[in-house]
Amino acid sequence: MSKSIKVGLLGLGTVGTGVYKVLTQNAEIIAQRVGTPVTVEKIVVNNVNKKRDIDLPPGIITDRAEAVLDNPDIDIVVEVMGGIEPAREYILKALRGGKHVVTANKDLIAEYGEELFDAEKEHHTDLFFEASVAGGIPIIRPLKQCLAANRVTEVMGIINGTTNFILTKMTQEGSDFDEVLAEAQALGYAEADPTADVDGLDAARKIAILASVAFNTRVTYRDVYVEGIRNIGAMDIKYASELGYTVKLLGIAKDQDGQVEVRVHPVLIPNSHPLAAVNEAFNAIFVRGNAVGETMFYGPGAGELPTASAVVADIIEVARNIISSVTGRISCTCYEQRAIKPIGEIFSKYYLRLIVKDEPGVLASIASVLGNQNVSIATVIQKRSIEDLAEIVLITHQVQEQNLQDALAVIKGMSITKEIANVIRVEGEDE
């Protein structure tokens, strides 16, 4: 065996602790698979005196980032501190110093990916980021290697565990969003400030990364159209179920004639679609390729050890590359520059829930407005009557978003319309 590969950790939060545990507990099998031991040399933390749940050898932790970044013994820098700065500065410094970097930082990759991968290329180092999307689920490497024979046409994923937990509970219990959010917060599945999760911002960063890798073009999180799940009501889930659908928050990226469609929003998905059965806090990513057809990758999207599984897999890859003197073998795959399709130009089916006056001719009026914008109706059900109001649920055929929005603007202004209670896109079925 050659000399051991030495790792420096930046950060010792949930993921950092997991990485340390996996590298020590599975040290023997990892050494066997790499061909040499992989050991943690230094760990950079903010507060060296903080009490921690793991046993660490004396002298391993430090509050000086230079103890890793300027340490000639360290081969691989593992950035698990999160946030933009100083993570960005540290990663750039590591790459410029010829060190390889493994990161779990979705915010950074989704926003500053280009700068980081340029540095990776310039310095012939490896910068791997499997853990930045969907925690323990292998998806970045499968897209870059296992599915490399395919032109990927579509990536759709449940890539936020908190919102999937909330939607699963709402579905199982028939409860409303606020109630289940409180429950999720009590159980630790949602944070005190749930914005990043429930408003889709976390998923937006992940789908930006997936779209970049799948379509070989740079997509940042600012390119992503985003809607969260705060507006999903118990009634929407109930009606969806009656019509054979499940409500999920998806990150969606599609190759549309060379343009890229990239969005995060709630959808109705047919119960027969493999993503419909993904429940609780689990994640899954559905990939369609022009050779393979439909595939799906399922597993835990977060957590100490699952996320560490992805980080350490990247460490093992870098270590194998170091041993074979072949780092930089597969670097940034954004060869192309594709335009992002504006949301108004996408095509989708839609679920509409409208509250209207309960009087003759109302449905005809609405259908006529929709028809004027080329929105044709696949299914319509008149649901509850509430005093002098009626609730109408519609599913449209495939239509361009702008046409639907134009029709809805007209419907909203009509005297018969009390409320456009919800508009949810329908995904995952053929026209």
Next chain:
Amino acid sequence: MSKSIKVGLLGLGTVGTGVYKVLTQNAEIIAQRVGTPVTVEKIVVNNVNKKRDIDLPPGIITDRAEAVLDNPDIDIVVEVMGGIEPAREYILKALRGGKHVVTANKDLIAEYGEELFDAEKEHHTDLFFEASVAGGIPIIRPLKQCLAANRVTEVMGIINGTTNFILTKMTQEGSDFDEVLAEAQALGYAEADPTADVDGLDAARKIAILASVAFNTRVTYRDVYVEGIRNIGAMDIKYASELGYTVKLLGIAKDQDGQVEVRVHPVLIPNSHPLAAVNEAFNAIFVRGNAVGETMFYGPGAGELPTASAVVADIIEVARNIISSVTGRISCTCYEQRAIKPIGEIFSKYYLRLIVKDEPGVLASIASVLGNQNVSIATVIQKRSIEDLAEIVLITHQVQEQNLQDALAVIKGMSITKEIANVIRVEGEDE
């Protein structure tokens, strides 16, 4: 770009045709991803005059294997002819000649893997076999790379599309095996001689390969305990459903205290398990690792283009390795020698369906025999009465197989027992 990478195909059946199509139709993106074009130089077939559905350049097909094996221009030999000989001889000759090999041949890898990987190692070449298990689903590379941080403890898969199609139809239609088999044969989902599929032999080869990769030890198809699905009745599926289970044919491999359990048989799996929702001819492989927890890989397990997706991914990996001068980077991973656990020593829960005399005290007698062998009962339901006979359905707690078999031998000999109608293992739930 450096010189193009040249491929020689052995075989032009379903998979070979798919490989040719993917390499030509996706040539541009593959060249981009590899860094140089990958082209088919020669194709070896039995009958050069056979009419084929694809357009081929003149002179590309030949019936002389030497046109590939002795061709100094060819870098990668793709064996998609199937069967043991002459595929084995050809692959060995290619490896010994310093050529890299990609194969989809499960029979060969599951039986002669050791000999082939020894030759791969000796000649510092690559021998890849992603397509030998579960068609288009990436699973070999994910086990060797993406999940390399884990001690894998369990691999369970729906790895035969024909039997999954049959069991799905039996479940949806309430029909019996023979009826659905005939339907599957008519639709082309089952062959005229369905033995390899319905008796579990095809799945046995695949689980042997998966077990070898997952547990880093050589497992051949002769090590696999096998039962097929001919004995599954419509009533078994109905009762399973009433109890919250789905009937599937699984390949199962477990790491049990250093020994390997490896088997193929029908199981009852809880409806909440992700494998339970895998229907029709789709395949899926569930992997449990000590860091990642539960993951699952889902997709098409067969077919021209899906299988080609896996073969061409392997070709791309070899091509990248050739360009980086790093072939043999990750070769055979069977570092260990582990014993196979005999079927009598495994622990499982069991579903039993018994036809007994419909008289007082029968259940007590049976429970007493089971109890004498430490088989404790979790659930018991008395189902149909048929004249003077009763049908009893039991689910046991976890018990050692041999104890159950001993109890069943006693029950079979009792005067109250008309028939032990079925015994099916229950998988996928905690005790």
